[in-house]
Amino acid sequence: MRVRIAPSPTGDPHVGTAYIGLINFLYAQQHGGKFVLRIEDTDRARFVATSEQMIFDALRWLGLEWDEGPDVGGPFGPYRQSERAEIYREHAEMLLENSTAYRCFCTPEELEAARRQQIAAKLPPRYPGTCRNLSAAEIEAKLAAGVPYTIRMKVPAEGSTSFRDELRGAITFEHRNVDDQVLMKSDGFPTYHLANVVDDHLMQISDVIRAEEWISSTPKHVLLYKFFGWDAPRFWHMPLLRNVDKSKISKRKNPVSLVYYRQAGFLPEAMLNFLGLMGGGMPAEINNATEKFTLAEMLEHFDIKNIRLGGPVFDLTKLRWLNGEYLRAMTPEQFYAALRSTVLSDATLSRIAALVQTRVETLGEFGNLTHFFFADDVMPAPEVFLPKKRTLEETLDFAGEQLAVLEATEWTHAALEPALKQLGDSKGWSVKENFMLLRAIVTGSTMSPPLIESMIVFGKARTLDRMRRFLEAQKRK
């Protein structure tokens, strides 16, 4: 048995990745198989350079070690899709040769126009098929003229494709509902669909355990296996983690960054345990008796076939309770050690100390200026955060802009300061108003150590979370 997780390095490592990672890890271990980590970095527009390392760190923090991957190597490498460009190109060529794919010379504008028309006519937006049957001469002419093109798969016009989902049984899609998916983008990179199928085959993946959002594209994948003449793996689609309002879990409504959970002082054992509760999977006698179990116990008792398919709400309240249980179960020494290795680490404390040294007259005042680093419920009152000449509405709008800018900015002084100032300039907010608002949100006060340095020490994940909570709380009022 060989399984894999294939996260995209587009930002912070996601709880959904941890969930799918856990299930794959358990499955591999239980079957004496291999657990592969593959980095799907084919989307250069959303690529974030620091993301890959954060994914490694987060997975290791949870104890989900992989047998093969970009950093540990393995017999089926490379494990980073950007390093496999040639492989995808060759395979796309194979499909072109056996006429199960074709070059598409349509421009994004043409496609967009066609899509708009179809939607206006209340038709499902589909590729109109313009380039599906170009003559060899037409293709030659376009190629000679250097017209950029994509490669699309040629989904049969008639019939249907069925596959078995191991958790749900047979699922069928009529071909007329399956679009001619782009396989190779005009920039020469493959799309997920091609890269995924090619890699899963080449890496001899036996079981694809992924999130439910992929069900709709599975017929495309099954068709691709067929086009290549390969056997498809088994498919297991896990339920999607949800926000409290039941929508697919998202950072707007819920912290999703594993970096946040780690920095906010959640324990990996608690996170793993909580994830193991999602969708069930543990036998009733354990689930009913305690709901508390370790990775080792999951390895022994978890059964993927027990997974319930309703999308479970990722309930922070229960996670917090569980985390508290683990904290309380520690010896005082262990608890103190946990504190010292996280929120009260020497590294953090010394950085904070450096920020306040010139601002205190006695050591006893240390806490006055720094409590916001250690508190979890910072929430400024309107008289603190609202600038004199601004309305509540424009202030909250601007705070939302700040959040967006911060989110997209590298977490260094050199990047943050100009980014914030540029935002202020473009929106007509003075530097003072701009920074004061942010200071109030992040520190809860109009007086604090240097703001940007403080945010850097506090961390991106936690700073953004604090801002989202602030906005959420104000919105509710």
Next chain:
RNA sequence: GGCGCCAUGGUGUAACUGGUUAACACGCCGCCCUCUCAAGGCGGAGAGUUCGGGUUCGAUCCCCGAUGGCGCUACCA
């Protein structure tokens, strides 16, 4: 809109291959303990299993339909 998946208290789950007063945990409320707050102990409210049909002596469980939720519907994954 089209296609697909799903459906047990507010939330996470349980209920063997149809037979239980539908169970446990979180959360909530109350009481006890207690200098406070937690933790802990005890108790309570809260679902008749989305709805409607069907099969059956009997359906949370099987079938059909409806409704609702969610996902997909990109040169993102």
